[in-house]
Amino acid sequence: MTMVTVEPFLPRHAAAVDLAAWCAVFSDGYRDSSGSTVPQSALAERLLAEEPPAMRWAARAGSGDAVSGVAQLRSQPHQPGTGFLRLFVAPSTRRNGIGSALLFEAMRTADEAGMDRLQSTVLAGATGESFARTVPGLRVVLRLELQEQRLDQEWVLARCRELVARRPSAYRLVHWIGPAPEQLAASFGRVMGHVLDAPGAALQMSSRTWDTAAVRAWEATMITGGEQLLVSAAVHSASGEVVAATVATVPASGGPVADQHDTAVLPEHRRQGLARWIKAEQAIRFHEHFPGVRAVVSTVNQENLPMTAVNRLLGYRPLSGRLLVEAPVVAGHAGP
Template sequence: MPGPTVEPFLPQHASTSDLARWCEISREGQSELSGSSPQPFALAERLLATDTPAVSRWAARGGEGAPLDGVAELLPQPRDPRLGFLRLFVTPPARRLGLGSALLERATHEARTIGVDRGQGTVLAGPPGEPFAATCPDLRVLLRLERQEQRLDQEAVLRRCRALAVCPDSRYKLTHWRGAAPARLIASFGRVMGHVLDAPGADLQLAPRAWDAAAVRDWEARMTAGGQRLKVCAAVYPPSGDVVAATVTTVPTDGGAVADQHDTAVLPEHRRRGLARWIKAEQTLSLHRLFPGVRAVAGTLNQRNLPMLAVNRTVGYRRVRERLLVETVPHP
């Protein structure tokens, strides 16, 4: 019986049906992992409009002429060119038939040829993801991550956030913005974002970076590159006029019903005053008011980040799944 076949996937040269199928598998896999993902047509538009030769992509079939049932892409990380992040998804009916292993073998070989000597990825805890990852040589689990969801279509969640949307200290003021940060706040917002790395395990996922005005604008451009709408809620300390706490969410423009919760950070000298809880509750209410089509917010937290886990539970997030950040070193 013929085995799986793996071929390079070049969006600009793929047939219309293969492009649609590749994007659908990617969307379903990403949604299973993180709870949100771009719609297939939006992903296809993005792939066709962006020429990224550094990103390698593949498609797997159960045999010659069979439909696509597996996809993978290897993304070298700008913060470390020797580190690659692998996304690999196989449709549920085609799992345990060798497609995932074939894609992984191809990606590992490609990693060697382009100088990537460490590979990272995320898999769902439990079957089928964790047992599949365990078959990879030299694999180690870096972090256990909790995927969470906050329902905006549940009155109990909104009622809880209304009760919490009260400034814990009259010295602070609230501000919101969509898209680019106001010029007068960009420097202090950048300082707050620099403290995202204070969270447990953040150094395993992010590299230290500058957060000056130019870096903030670059970050904003990348956060909205796929058409996402960037929404920030922040606490300002009036004596200085500076942002001292902020939380970041992106909202899909393609009709998706799930927004993504990204980073929340508070300057060290302003912690333990209830600011994170306050701005996250206010962010929830603002999202519900401004984007009625969004029914939920999805986020992922390191299970060792106990303070933020407690904040999220307070504002109505609940645990949905657990996933693992894993790293493997390819054999020479």
């Protein structure tokens, strides 16, 4: 009987074959759980450049076998004592104790690092949820919905063009690919500071100061793996400042699936239809600048009813449910 082996995974010291296998398992698992595609080459580039590196492990079904299970643990800066775990096992080697062995190592390391809780996202109703629910003390923190907007369906683009044409008075549309224009960076940052106003957002990200330097640092992290950053925004005509913005990234390959990240509107400019206006504009810009993008995916808290309503109007449709789960760190936990 073969024994599962788990070892720390250090990308810069890993053999090329192991780095490729680790990235393949992670990329496939991430795609299945989030709907987004992380190209293996881009992921490898990101891991090799990362400073400081996250805690990672590689698992094999037996000594000398290929890497078939991966895990990554990061501390959550906005929640002291909490770590965020991603754990994926190749379908062909599941139910052989690989996931349990990886979880044991993650729990042990989290305990040594002084963490008292681990969080993760799992696909609702799938094997990942069944595995997660075997962890003692597990609770569901947020119920999320993965949504998809199909840009290869003409009615979606027609709807977006119609909405863009309904220009709210006192505003103008702008968009950029890459860094924000210097004259808009500061006000764009102020808008991004209000991403935390969305229901449940504080459970997923930390509060930060969004000055121009912070905007530039954030932009750099968004394109680490070669992704292209697309921002559509509403500018208040009288002040010349950004008052609403929506952010997305396109894979380095130019498609086929883009990620819709954050949308925010300054409180004093809400209820003007700006969110649907800028997101409709974004879909059109995708179509114009990135013809290889056939779909846009977004994850929305099910309690965020206003954003869900906006997305449905723009042609987004639900794909699957995801759960943000949390469990106490239990030293010596051996997994299911």
